Amino acid sequence: MKSSSPFARIMSIPGMPMTLVLILAVVVFQLLNPVFLNGSTVANFLTNGIPIILITLGVAIVIIGGGIDLSVGTVAGLSAGTTMFALVQGAPLAAGIAVGCGTGLLFGLVNGFLVAYLRINDFIVTLATLNVAAGLLVVLSQVRPLQGVTVPGFAELTKGSVFGIPTSLYIAGAIFIIAQLLLAKTVIGRRLYAVGISAQASNVAGVSVPHLRLFTFAASGLLAGVAGVLIASRLGAVQAFLGIGYEFIAIAGAVIGGITLAGGGGSVWAALVGGLFLATLQQGLRLNNVDPVYFSIVTALAIVFGVVFERQVRGVILRSALHRTALFASNRAKPAEQDTAIATIERSHDNGK
Amino acid sequence: MTERVDRSETTPLVLEARDVTKHYEGVTALDHATLAVSRGEVHALLGGNGAGKSTLISIISGVTMPDSGAIALDGDVMASSGPLAAISAGISTIYQELSLVPALSVLDNIFLGREIKRKTLGLPLTSDRRRMEREVRDLAADFGVSAFELHTPVSEFGALKKRSIEIVKALAFDPKVLILDEPTSGLEDAERQVLFGYMRSMRERGVALVWVTHHLEELFGLADNATVFRDGRTVATVPMASTSIDKLVTLMFGSDREEFGGGDTRKIAHLKPSVGRRVVLSARNLTRGTVVRNISFDVHEGEIVGLAGLAGAGRTEVVRTLIGLDSLTTGTVELEGRRLSLRNSTSAYRAGLAMLPEDRKQLGILPDMSTAQNISISRLSTVTKWGFWMSRRKERALADSYRTQLGIKTPDVDARIGNLSGGNQQKAIVARCLNTSPKLLIFDEPTQGIDVAAKVDVHALVRDYAAKGGAAILIASEIEELLELSHRVLVLKKGQIVGEVRDIPAAIEAGDFARIKSEVLTLSAAGQTS
Ligand SMILES: Nc1ncnc2c1ncn2[C@@H]1O[C@H](COP(=O)(O)OP(=O)(O)OP(=O)(O)O)[C@@H](O)[C@H]1O
Numbered sequence: 069m070k071s072s073s074p075f076a077r078i079m080s081i082p083g084m085p086m087t088l089v090l091i092l093a094v095v096v097f098q099l100l101n102p103v104f105l106n107g108s109t110v111a112n113f114l115t116n117g118i119p120i121i122l123i124t125l126g127v128a129i130v131i132i133g134g135g136i137d138l139s140v141g142t143v144a145g146l147s148a149g150t151t152m153f154a155l156v157q158g159a160p161l162a163a164g165i166a167v168g169c170g171t172g173l174l175f176g177l178v179n180g181f182l183v184a185y186l187r188i189n190d191f192i193v194t195l196a197t198l199n200v201a202a203g204l205l206v207v208l209s210q211v212r213p214l215q216g217v218t219v220p221g222f223a224e225l226t227k228g229s230v231f232g233i234p235t236s237l238y239i240a241g242a243i244f245i246i247a248q249l250l251l252a253k254t255v256i257g258r259r260l261y262a263v264g265i266s267a268q269a270s271n272v273a274g275v276s277v278p279h280l281r282l283f284t285f286a287a288s289g290l291l292a293g294v295a296g297v298l299i300a301s302r303l304g305a306v307q308a309f310l311g312i313g314y315e316f317i318a319i320a321g322a323v324i325g326g327i328t329l330a331g332g333g334g335s336v337w338a339a340l341v342g343g344l345f346l347a348t349l350q351q352g353l354r355l356n357n358v359d360p361v362y363f364s365i366v367t368a369l370a371i372v373f374g375v376v377f378e379r380q381v382r383g384v385i386l387r388s389a390l391h392r393t394a395l396f397a398s399n400r401a402k403p404a405e406q407d408t409a410i411a412t413i414e415r416s417h418d419n420g421k
Numbered sequence: 422m423t424e425r426v427d428r429s430e431t432t433p434l435v436l437e438a439r440d441v442t443k444h445y446e447g448v449t450a451l452d453h454a455t456l457a458v459s460r461g462e463v464h465a466l467l468g469g470n471g472a473g474k475s476t477l478i479s480i481i482s483g484v485t486m487p488d489s490g491a492i493a494l495d496g497d498v499m500a501s502s503g504p505l506a507a508i509s510a511g512i513s514t515i516y517q518e519l520s521l522v523p524a525l526s527v528l529d530n531i532f533l534g535r536e537i538k539r540k541t542l543g544l545p546l547t548s549d550r551r552r553m554e555r556e557v558r559d560l561a562a563d564f565g566v567s568a569f570e571l572h573t574p575v576s577e578f579g580a581l582k583k584r585s586i587e588i589v590k591a592l593a594f595d596p597k598v599l600i601l602d603e604p605t606s607g608l609e610d611a612e613r614q615v616l617f618g619y620m621r622s623m624r625e626r627g628v629a630l631v632w633v634t635h636h637l638e639e640l641f642g643l644a645d646n647a648t649v650f651r652d653g654r655t656v657a658t659v660p661m662a663s664t665s666i667d668k669l670v671t672l673m674f675g676s677d678r679e680e681f682g683g684g685d686t687r688k689i690a691h692l693k694p695s696v697g698r699r700v701v702l703s704a705r706n707l708t709r710g711t712v713v714r715n716i717s718f719d720v721h722e723g724e725i726v727g728l729a730g731l732a733g734a735g736r737t738e739v740v741r742t743l744i745g746l747d748s749l750t751t752g753t754v755e756l757e758g759r760r761l762s763l764r765n766s767t768s769a770y771r772a773g774l775a776m777l778p779e780d781r782k783q784l785g786i787l788p789d790m791s792t793a794q795n796i797s798i799s800r801l802s803t804v805t806k807w808g809f810w811m812s813r814r815k816e817r818a819l820a821d822s823y824r825t826q827l828g829i830k831t832p833d834v835d836a837r838i839g840n841l842s843g844g845n846q847q848k849a850i851v852a853r854c855l856n857t858s859p860k861l862l863i864f865d866e867p868t869q870g871i872d873v874a875a876k877v878d879v880h881a882l883v884r885d886y887a888a889k890g891g892a893a894i895l896i897a898s899e900i901e902e903l904l905e906l907s908h909r910v911l912v913l914k915k916g917q918i919v920g921e922v923r924d925i926p927a928a929i930e931a932g933d934f935a936r937i938k939s940e941v942l943t944l945s946a947a948g949q950t951s
Pocket residue numbers: 416445446448449450468469470471472473474475476477517830831840841842843844845870872
């Protein structure tokens with residue numbers, strides 16, 4: 069493919085096709101319902117969406133490192149609960165926030181320790197901690213009703229705005245910038261991708277695979293904690309079953325953004341786009357009066373669609389490039405051969421991510 | 422070269438590559454390359470790293486589609502529709518990189534896609550493992566794969582055994598064309614001879630063999646003709662009877678290159694004697710289950726210690742424990758007088774050890790990363806600002822300097838390393854190790870897949886490293902290489918040290934190469950009965 073067009077090159081950037089789909093979705097929803105891009109609707113939608121997008125980012129970091137974290141949803145729920153609990157007990161704002169973030173971090177560290185150092189399968193470990201966190205939230209909510217916080221500033225975390233932009237957007241923006249720099253520019257990010265590509269080869273090269281694993285789960289836990297604090301601030305009350313099922317949306321978002329579950333590929337941008345897309349989809353459906361019961365079905369379909377889409381778009385680009393080369397080549401290129409060739413190129417391309 | 426091969430006029434051509442061209446982004450892997458192989462011929466395919474040999478092979482095997490040109494089998498242009506079609510047309514390939522399915526048993530790997538089925542409920546659903554085993558048992562035994570091992574998952578074996586399994590897999594189906602891409606890399610001398618025996622008998626049965634190797638001395642007495650590639654072009658096809666290593670090397674690299682070793686043992690570097698030097702590494706009573714038993718030795722400053730032994734002697738196992746990849750049952754290791762924890766590879770690297778692993782594909786490269794990123798990964802602090810911030814500029818500069826130093830052939834050090842030719846990947850991993858400036862460097866088959874020109878360069882680097890006071894442990898299945906580079910050789914057998922040969926440079930200088938070689942070989946085989 070010597071003659072790849074600028075378009076083809078742009079589209080081959082991971083996450084880029086999905087970005088276009090995201091823009092398309094926004095346009096469609098806007099046409100369907102003009103309130104969609106209304107200033108306050110957007111602000112509201114973003115404050116609603118931010119916690120889940122932060123959770124998506126956390127899961128994405130774990131996936132890039134070659135793992136999986138199923139516990140993020142209920143850990144976020146529990147973190148919302150512990151924050152609420154601390155504030156209800158009269159803790160100052162900073163302490164309440166610290167408690168929530170700390171809860172998430174603690175769960176992340178436990179996950180990471182079990183996976184990295186005791187070498188228990190991450191699927192099993194996080195499935196267990198998912199249930200532990202869910203259970204603890206139920207217990208906590210029975211100790212005290214988790215609502216009625218009047219600590220000044222807490223609700224403003226999500227409901228306030230500075231220069232007309234919601235406060236939580238600043239928080240999320242800062243987190244995303246830090247994550248982007250961490251993954252793309254630092255030693256830790258480099259090792260993260262190395263471990264995701266091949267833990268074995270990284271180990272032989274002297275990269276500390278366990279430390280990295282611990283880091284990914286800690287990051288994911290911490291982000292779930294932050295998300296929990298924001299959820300608590302926005303809702304003002306925490307129910308016993310908060311957070312259940314969020315992990316599904318988060319993993320779906322990462323996959324839709326183009327982060328392969330095999331690890332070693334993906335970016336902060338991809339997580340953001342995937343998360344935003346799902347949030348947009350739900351918002352659009354809500355505004356068009358679709359019953360929320362259908363959300364999870366739509367989300368599930370979106371995953372399948374997203375995966376197929378990513379692959380197809382690349383296939384189409386490669387196909388057209390191949391046709392161009394084939395024109396100059398001899399007339400050997402029968403359709404069957406092209407398909408093989410495309411499959412081969414696609415495979416190498418998939419690896420290339 | 423206009424000499425044509427006589428045989429090709431009399432015997433029909435079985436396999437023909439006509440004007441094959443293949444471009445990759447920024448690279449012309451093949452440029453109107455041709456190859457013609459007749460029935461009952463062993464045809465060597467030669468060329469430096471990145472010359473395009475493996476690319477042609479993957480085109481012949483139906484894995485890759487050429488941009489232009491055609492492959493003809495028995496005179497008919499093949500409508501290449503994938504690897505399975507090539508296999509059923511009678512083309513059997515041993516690829517350069519190991520390509521077995523780790524989770525499957527050896528037997529299932531051998532018969533992958535060609536299983537012998539047994540009827541269950543009238544349907545051919547289950548594999549008839551008993552029959553499959555019977556078919557390949559003897560062949561497998563010849564390559565040291567026991568009947569028991571046939572049922573073991575491939576992931577349990579080291580690179581060496583996997584190589585043997587690949588060979589069994591390719592030989593098992595009476596192919597019309599057998600392609601071997603560096604089949605002997607990492608093989609013991611004895612196993613090489615077994616393989617050569619099989620190659621001869623296949624030739625007798627009229628099979629056409631295409632054989633890629635960088636060990637030019639292997640060719641004589643076995644290959645009939647050789648086709649030489651350079652930069653994707655066919656330079657010449659010559660009958661082996663009328664050529665020499667020097668001529669082949671000139672064809673491969675052009676006339677401006679000086680002559681190369683090629684098994685020549687005269688050019689021994691003058692390694693300084695190591696007596697009275699500081700001990701760098703001191704291993705005591707290393708034991709790991711039954712694979713490593715009570716091993717004790719020292720490595721001095723500026724000294725290269727070779728580990729010799731047959732397959733399964735435990736050489737790789739010993740070095741894996743040193744670098745912290747496998748844990749020891751008992752034993753201690755000290756580096757410059759400080760006891761190493763040996764808990765993991767990271768602490769080993771931090772203490773000043775580094776290792777070049779034998780299995781390049783699985784343990785060496787990070788395929789989806791660039792060449793530059795593969796070189797820097799073991800010591801990122803050399804390419805950072807303030808110790809944690811990656812500097813692309815420094816990383817590129819580092820990679821570029823190794824690229825020129827080792828002649829790594831790639832259009833761009835930022836290109837994906839998985840797309841480099843095997844030998845060039847190997848060079849990048851060598852660079853990775855050297856970049857850690859280790860106190861002790863472990864080389865496990867450092868020159869596998871590297872062409873004769875680059876081999877000289879890598880040997881020079883190893884010697885240079887030792888001359889500057891670095892210490893090294895070397896494993897090389899090619900005994901000439903082992904002796905040329907080592908000061909001292911420890912001979913292992915069944916996980917134990919059974920002998921030691923000292924002062925090798927001096928002995929070789931005194932013209933005793935043959936004696937030392939036979940001494941090592943005898944020791945390796947000795948105690949076979951015990
Ligand atoms: N998938 C690919 N993408 C891009 N470039 C490639 C790809 N495969 C091969 N190349 C390039 O094509 C050239 C020929 O590679 P090839 O593997 O055929 O060399 P080789 O002769 O087998 O070398 P070696 O002796 O090192 O195995 C190299 O420059 C390599 O980098």
